Each structure stands twice: as structure tokens, then as C-alpha cells.
Amino acid sequence: MTLYYSLVFLLLVTEMVIFLGLIVPLPFTWRRKLFTFVSESPIVAKLQYGMKITFIFILILFIDSVNRVYRVQVELSAVSKSDNRGAAVMGGSERMEVQARKFYSQRNMYLCGFTLFLSLILNRTYVMILDVLRLEEEVKTLKGDPATKGKGSSLQNVGNPGEVGKLKEELAAKDRDMENLKKQVENMQKEYNRLGDEVSGPNSTGRKAQ
Template identity: 60%
Template sequence: MTLYYTLVFVLLMVEMTLFMLLIVPLPFSLKRKIFTFISENPIVAKVQYWMKICFVFILILFIDSVNRVYRVQIDLAMATESANKGSAGVMGHERLEVQARKFYSQRNMYLCGFTLFLSLILNRTYVMILEVMRLEDRLKSYEGTNKDTKEAEKLAIAGKPGELAALRKKLEQKEQDLETLRKQSEGLNKSYDELSDKYAALVKDPENTKAR
């Protein structure tokens, strides 16, 4: 694996770690402090800016890997056709080389694609958690469980039961969306593990690939 694809792999591992940290259940006060720090810290803002630039380069790598997969598919089809016709120019090791190129191209495509997809999930999860926290603050304020709630706010909400029900419904919807994102992340991790197992099998047993 080349250096830049190794860096993409490291970034994917970092994204997985961050996603797991985002969905870890924490006390509301601690979670609010953490997200307030992330939202207001200038260093974090600079890191996010440079990460966006990195994702632009990863997108370029993804497009290049898709192009390589397409070209390898054409080469493999031509090699198979020549082998079926009994061409002496196509040897077993040449076919094995094309298959190896196909695997490496697909691996790079999946690696870049999963990294980009998980970045979108992270961004969406972060925004949704902020929205849930905002709704929880409003809900506590309306229910009178917030220490900073004033008596006037209690009287104001008393005449609006429908608004409280709507907020509860929004909060439940956000929690369902977070659960859906968690399941998508588990499927993403499973797919990447399967791809890693195939790569390890190819490296350890190249003769098996040749036989296929």
C-alpha cells in the first residue's frame, strides 16, 4: 500500500474512533461541555478546515481508483477472451497480474469510498447531536427541570401543550436517526473487515488466486 493510501487508511481509523466516541452515552452536562469546546475552539476549527482539504484529495483518489477499476475490468475481459481463443501470448502469470491489479484497484476504491462516506456520517451525526442537545435544553426549560427556568416560562408553556408534544416527537425522531447511523456504521465496519480478510488471503496465498 502506497503512502497516501496508508494515510487514508489511518484517517479512516480515526473517523471510526471519533464516531464511536460520538455515540458513547455520556451525562448531558459533560456532553454539552465537550461539544461546546469543539464548537468554539479555534484550533478545532482550523483542523476542520484542513480536513476538508484532505477530503478533496481523497475524492480525487476515489475518482482515480474508480477509473483504474474500469480499465482493469477491460484488461481482464480482453485477457479472458484471448485465453479462450488459445492465444499463446497470454500466460498464467499475466492473468494473475491482471487479477492482482483488479484487487488492488478495488481495495483503493473501497478504502477511499468508505472514508468519504464515513466523513458524511460523522458530520451529520455531529449536527444531529447538537440539535438533540438544543431540543433537550428547551424541553427541560418547558418542563421546569432546568435550574435557570423562570416562573414566567412555566406559565407561558402551560397554555401550549401541543408545542411540548411536538418537541418530544422531534427528540424521538433524532434518537431514531442516530440509531440508524449507528447501524450503518456497523455495516461499514463489517464490509471493510471482509475486504481486509480478502487482501490478507491474497498476500498469504497467491497460488490460490492463480488457480482461480
């Protein structure tokens, strides 16, 4: 197995572990804290952005593996025809080689396909669990459960993984831009005052001499 297919397999195993982590029954408070952390963490936002690029490459590998399976199937059909025509020795060795390449091509196709499919399942599972948690929180709030009051950790603001963290980073970047803009305005104001003093200085001296 080549390096990139080994990385795809590692990603598949990671997705399986994450999926098991999502379906493990946990107390409502623990799960609410977990989903809030996943939504607000800027690290998760960066990982999610990187995973989108990774899945694009995996999709390309999947399309390539499907193409290879099709080509190997055509070669296997051609070798089968040569066997029927009497080329027993050469056809048998060629058939084994083609079948081996077919096996590897199918393995790569299934590996990439299951990785992409499980990514969709993870996304859908996350959304469904989040909806369930929001409904549970609403029910507890309507029942007057004190555990849902005054903690400021409502799930109404929780969205996709890293979404809140990404928005916080954008807000911090805008604040930095605003501070830089204020400094530039202050520097321009100081420079304007300095130039005004330089221009008004000779004029006022000439008027006093007259």
C-alpha cells in the same frame, strides 16, 4: 500500500473512533460541555479547514481508483478472450497479474469511498446529536431544571465544529486592525500638528517683525 493510501486508512480509523465517541452514551452535562468546546475551539476550526482540503484530495484519489478499476476490468476481459483462443500459458500469467492489479485498485476504491462516506455520516450525526441536545435543554428549561439556568453555556449558540472559535478569531483580527488604524490616525494627527507648527512658526515671526 503506498504512503498516501496508508494516510487515508489512518484517517478512516480516526473517523471510526470519532464516530464511536459520538454515539457513546454520556450524561447531558458532559455532552453539552463537549459540544460547546468543539464549537468554540479555534484549533478545531483550523483542523476542520485542513480536513476539507484533505477530503478534496481523497475525492481525487477515489475518482482515480474508479478509473483504474474500469481499465483493469477491460484488460481482464481482453486476457479472458486470449485464454479462449488457446494462449494458455501466457494468458494464465497475464490473467494473474491483471487480477492482482484489479484487487489493489478495488481496495483503494473501497478505502477512499468508505472514508468519504463516513465523513458525511459524521457530519450528519454531529448535527442530529446537536439538535437532540438543544431539544433536551429546552425541555429541561421548561421543566424548571436549575442545572440549565445561569451557566451561560446554552447550546443555542453552538454550531458546526469550530464555528464559534473561528468567529472569535475573526473578531480578534478585526480588533487588531482597529487598534492599528487608531495608531495610524494618531501618528498622522501628530505629523499634521508638527507640520502645522513648522508652517505657522515663520509666519508668526515675520508678522511680529513688521
